[in-house]
Amino acid sequence: MMLLRRFEIHQPSNVAEAVQMGAHFGEQASLYAGGTELLLAMKHDVLRYKHLIDVKVIPGLEAIELRDGMIRVGATATHRSIERSALLRSRLPVFTKMESLVANVRVRNTGTLGGNLCFAEPHSDPATLLLVLGASVAVEGPQGRREILMDDFFAGPYETRLAPNEMMTAIQIPLPSGRWRSAYVKFQVHERPMLGLALALETTEDGETFSRARVAVGCVSPCPQRSAAAESLLTGPRPEIERNLPLAAEALADSAELIDDQQGSAEYKRHLIRVFLRRAFVKALEGS
């Protein structure tokens, strides 16, 4: 049994109160939205907080809804509730399928999407997919509300661009049109995935050309990463794109600042990006 140091838990009744508590306790406090990563880090004594602000108890913050053509997932929606959401299963199945691959069912039952993104663990599955879905996050802080594009959200491993005392309230995903094909694939041996790769392609009416492409790779570098060069190589007539896949994979790997770590060498990760970009491509276009 790993021990936690003593801390106090606080239960705000709304977002404003949570933000206020955060401002009050400053660096001695952290928001607590599931704890599957936070408490583990605290048990390992990597993080120390005297106060945890339990945002899971804030009513309504876990809602999943469709609003003005946007999917809006409340920050404290659990992975499991997203995985099982009827709305998301019918309107954004790539998202529910990705969520069904997150960690294990115990983690999915407890961990929340907002918590996952705010912890900014480099091996996050949702972060990689949300990058290619063009998502943004809604945040609220002492200065009011604002939105941050997922593309701008991560500042580094375990670091986000949330200002001090700002709190994420929702994740917003524009509903893709029927022409978008997307897939999330991952490779895993250890508890954490070794690679996550998300691909979204917008096809023309005949399905033979890709008018827009988004691709992101996670786990292999300090932050999940998109690559403009790779995306440009994935835009054009389908046969050309199929030929371009190895080049696009190289471009994606180049943008990702691959590092050698316990999960594998940079060279192997580069190879995996090649393998899984092709697999994602096949998977995205399955049945189309």
Next chain:
Amino acid sequence: MKHGEFRVVNHSVPREDGVAKVTGRAVFTSDIRLDGMAYAKLLRSPVAHARILSVDTREVLRQPGVIAVLTGSDLHGIDPYYGHAVKDHPLLAIGKVRFLGEPVAAVVAEDERSAYEALESVGVEYEELPAVLDVDSALADGAPLLHEMTYRTGGFRGFDDPASTQPGNICQRIHLEWGDAGAAFTSAAHAIEGEFFFPMAYAYAMEPYVSIADYNDAGLTVYSSAQHPFIVRNDLAKVFGLALNRVRLIVPFVGGGYGSKSYTKIEPLTAACSWKTRRPVKLQLSVEEAMLTTRNDDARVRIRMAADREGRFVGLQATILLNTGAYAENSPLVARRAANRVIGPYRIPNVKVDCYAVYTNTVPASSFRGFGATQVTFPRESQIDELAERLGCDPVELRRKNLAARGESIHSGLRPLDADLSGDLSMVVEALTDRPLPKGHGRAVGCSASDAGSDPVSSAVVHVYGDGSISVVMGSTEMGQGSHTVMQQIAAEEMGVAIERVRVVSCDTAITPFDRSTGASRSTTTMGRAVLEACQDAIAQLRNMAADVLKTNPGNLVLERDGIAFQKRHWRWQDVLGEFFGLPDCSIIGRAYLRKAGDLALLPLFWEVGCTGVEVAVDTETGKIHLERLITVGDVGLAIHPAMAEGQDLGAATMGLGLGLYEELVYEGQQLVNGNLLDYRVPRFSDLPPQVDLLLAENRDGIGPYGAKGGGEGSLNPVPASLANALYSATRARVRRLPLTPERVWGALTGRTPELPNSFGSSGVRPQEKDIGR
């Protein structure tokens, strides 16, 4: 196969501990709370090798709830060095630390959290020393010494004296030789040589180490999650200068051992905390701390094998370098076993083996299920497949040609083989080849033979009570393997009573008679036989009592189930006891003491053989291997409890799967970097193959009760090698380093040469020709 004459044994009866365990009522050491109990937490060294210049405890003693702090300089009045093989292990670091993670101070507080939070208030000043982190640097000329002093040997050192009674970083050296290996290789038609690496691994048990010690005027009582309570008692008696009857070890259910809880671990330190505070003290480690407590010996093995034109093995030569870590623990015995077990179940006329256990500044290595066998079976069985390819013959046939037959000697000086491995191999092959091999899959078989059973000293007491109920009092510890149930079955079978009438009492060294250990797959064989003999002793007494009561000659009484018959009347044991004593509830005691004598004089008590088959699928793009099929043979003589024997094989093979594909403790410099369950990968249910065949070979050829012999390790040993051979059969990629991670497999598939850590080759000297000892 069923053996019809049995009523209770050879049947898969409900487990003695089953209901308690699945309902959460079973008591483990961590469930126990004593009145006035305090809690200890440990401050561990942040460096691998250093002199301790000073320890400042003033601040920590001011922390809330703190009762005491114990350091290496507080141990005057006791003998702080313990070890059953070599007394080299101080219960807390004294003067210097020898690995990163070594306990330097223990803080005792009113509650566990206070003890934990106070740890950082202990101020320790270190002067770092150069660290030796691998075998090569430990053996290099002028290498820093881990142990500047020499040590006394322990009382349970086995049959070899450890080398660490002499100065140097060599903890143990074993030399084994018969025939003339040099000449055999010179004249052999085929020879093959290679180098293999078996990684550092942790025998993960769900329950980490936990002990409670209560030192008071009556002596020392310790509750502990220990496989070998009597050997722990020996260490504690020596540390505290107490008579054996003043040291009481109580072992509740153990939450998994796999060798990691064999011999003494945290008990002396827990006891010293109680000795200092005169309070009962509990010390429980986290899994992360357990990973800093014990591991297996990782092994670099250079091996060569030679065969004649017909494919008969003519020679085997091996040098085995074990990385033993900072303290000897059980590695001197592991070294002996590794040397014996590299030979396998084969007839080899010329053998030369050198095995060295080497101290390094890493976590101490000790027993791990398989006990040296996994480390050496991987290279030998890999090489047999390589040799088969060289000879152009089928790997199964090459094995069949060289397997020793039952009764044949495989190791001069040891008991001849007591198993029919050819028969086992046929069972595996028949099951494995019952359908065509899918494209991209590979298959392989593997064999092993382990000199098992340890020393045969086991004793048991059987109480027969006046109401006909029975208690078996014995020292085997129940760690999930099912020994309580097996002993209950044997007593019920012998005494002729229903199994519910038999209670098992274990283990409390103040009550239960001596048993060497629960390990080496020995309990069913040795303790099972002791229980059987104790029952027979009770029956002999009861028969004499009946004769006395009935005023007849014992020879006139006919033994029946649960009693005797005399003149057509059945007398139950309880009737005999009632008549004999004239009071209700009176009981008698049957007893048995086993020792190295008679048919138990020749070691090993039995050969624990392994014979497994696997089929794997390989994703050649990523290098990921998935086990599709597993076949084990439990060659156990007679399965006292068939379902549990099969469970042992599945568990053992699953550990083999972990070692083969996933598990490796990784050091970066001085630091163990994956010593937690997020980064250290044990197998999960989703890793198990879709198809598993657990076969039993019941030839009644063991020396245990009813012809039984031990199981539980055999089906682990060949699995990693079988995985490597199946990978080769699927892809022609040969990987000589475990685990077979996707990246290593991909490297082999694409012609990248996987480096072996600290290769023999780096020194440019072939180990067979180098006297490493000098």
